[in-house]
Amino acid sequence: LSDPKRLVDGDATAEELSLLRAARLDHAPPEVLARALSAAGLAVPSTPPSAPRGGSPGSRGEAFFRGLGFGKVVGLASIVVVAAAGAWLATRADRSPPEASPSAVGSALPSPRSDPPVTPAASPRAEPSPPPAASASTEPSAPPVPVASAEPTRVPGTPGRLPTVPAPPG
Amino acid sequence: METPREVDPIVPAAPREVPDLAAVRRALVDSFPAMWRLLRRMGVPASSLDDAVQEVFLTAVRRASAIRPGSERSFLYGVALRVAARARGRDARAPSDDPPEVPDPGPLPDALLEQHRAREALDRILDRMSDDLRVTFVLYELDEVTLPEIAELTEVPLGTATSRLRRAREFFRAEVDRTQRRAKAEGRQP
Numbered sequence: 001l002s003d004p005k006r007l008v009d010g011d012a013t014a015e016e017l018s019l020l021r022a023a024r025l026d027h028a029p030p031e032v033l034a035r036a037l038s039a040a041g042l043a044v045p046s047t048p049p050s051a052p053r054g055g056s057p058g059s060r061g062e063a064f065f066r067g068l069g070f071g072k073v074v075g076l077a078s079i080v081v082v083a084a085a086g087a088w089l090a091t092r093a094d095r096s097p098p099e100a101s102p103s104a105v106g107s108a109l110p111s112p113r114s115d116p117p118v119t120p121a122a123s124p125r126a127e128p129s130p131p132p133a134a135s136a137s138t139e140p141s142a143p144p145v146p147v148a149s150a151e152p153t154r155v156p157g158t159p160g161r162l163p164t165v166p167a168p169p170g
Numbered sequence: 171m172e173t174p175r176e177v178d179p180i181v182p183a184a185p186r187e188v189p190d191l192a193a194v195r196r197a198l199v200d201s202f203p204a205m206w207r208l209l210r211r212m213g214v215p216a217s218s219l220d221d222a223v224q225e226v227f228l229t230a231v232r233r234a235s236a237i238r239p240g241s242e243r244s245f246l247y248g249v250a251l252r253v254a255a256r257a258r259g260r261d262a263r264a265p266s267d268d269p270p271e272v273p274d275p276g277p278l279p280d281a282l283l284e285q286h287r288a289r290e291a292l293d294r295i296l297d298r299m300s301d302d303l304r305v306t307f308v309l310y311e312l313d314e315v316t317l318p319e320i321a322e323l324t325e326v327p328l329g330t331a332t333s334r335l336r337r338a339r340e341f342f343r344a345e346v347d348r349t350q351r352r353a354k355a356e357g358r359q360p
Contacts, residue, residue: 022288028206040227
């Protein structure tokens with residue numbers, strides 16, 4: 001039950017052969033195949049032949065850095081270094097106030113003793129204290145401030161402050 | 171209140187097979203030259219060949235899960251034959267003002283010009299064949315498909331396919347002979 005010979009392999013005349021062979025040599029244009037694959041969603045994206053130069057055909061990361069070029073890589077690296085330095089300095093600056101205050105106090109005091117800060121009468125801290133007359137009218141809660149309440153007692157002879165202090169009974 | 175979704179308890183849900191599109195692509199690329207020739211010899215107009223090929227490809231992708239491994243070529247030929255029949259039907263219903271089957275090839279080397287003329291002569295003969303004989307003749311003589319495959323593709327018994335091939339050959343030979351005799355009578359090359 002084998003198939004009979006094809007005409008081109010058998011007893012075809014010259015004319016018959018020329019027709020059959022011409023049909024067999026009818027080649028499809030390659031662009032038709034490309035269009036059909038694309039229409040069916042089966043097209044494979046073409047890659048440039050020079051893409052895999054330098055090492056094995058690599059990962060996306062390698063391709064990314066190849067595309068960047070040396071100059072851009074150096075530029076990126078310098079940006080990263082500057083950013084890291086900036087971040088380090090920022091962390092230093094955040095930590096400096098709590099570190100600086102004890103040292104500053106220590107340098108200002110003659111001895112490491114932790115005496116309560118006794119300010120003299122001419123201390124600049126006494127100056128900004130509001131006059132009791134004004135504060136009594138606007139801020140009744142001003143007396144609880146320990147500095148304001150202690151100053152009149154510590155500096156009794158300060159002009160302009162004695163009239164505001166109520167006289168002790170008796 | 172939401173009604174529960176009805177599920178047929180008798181017919182189990184068939185597992186959805188994942189089509190192997192890479193295999194389909196390989197089969198399409200491998201079969202493309204023969205498929206293109208088949209569409210052409212089955213009478214698809216030159217102006218519709220591009221669309222016909224794309225229709226075959228799209229159908230193959232859509233029905234990829236239905237292609238049995240190892241039978242890709244038969245599947246594609248079957249699709250191509252149906253697409254060709256539809257294209258011929260469209261062409262017959264709405265004859266267009268398209269140029270003749272093959273456009274003017276322009277200046278060609280003698281060998282290519284001879285091939286071009288021979289293909290035109292073959293197409294004229296095939297156009298006069300019935301569809302059944304034409305399919306069998308083209309698949310067997312030009313694409314070297316076996317008779318059992320042709321019988322499966324055209325859904326006829328093997329004996330019928332063999333008979334069709336024999337009659338198609340007789341028709342072809344008679345037509346070639348007639349063309350030659352007419353050309354000789356007119357004093358020109360056939």
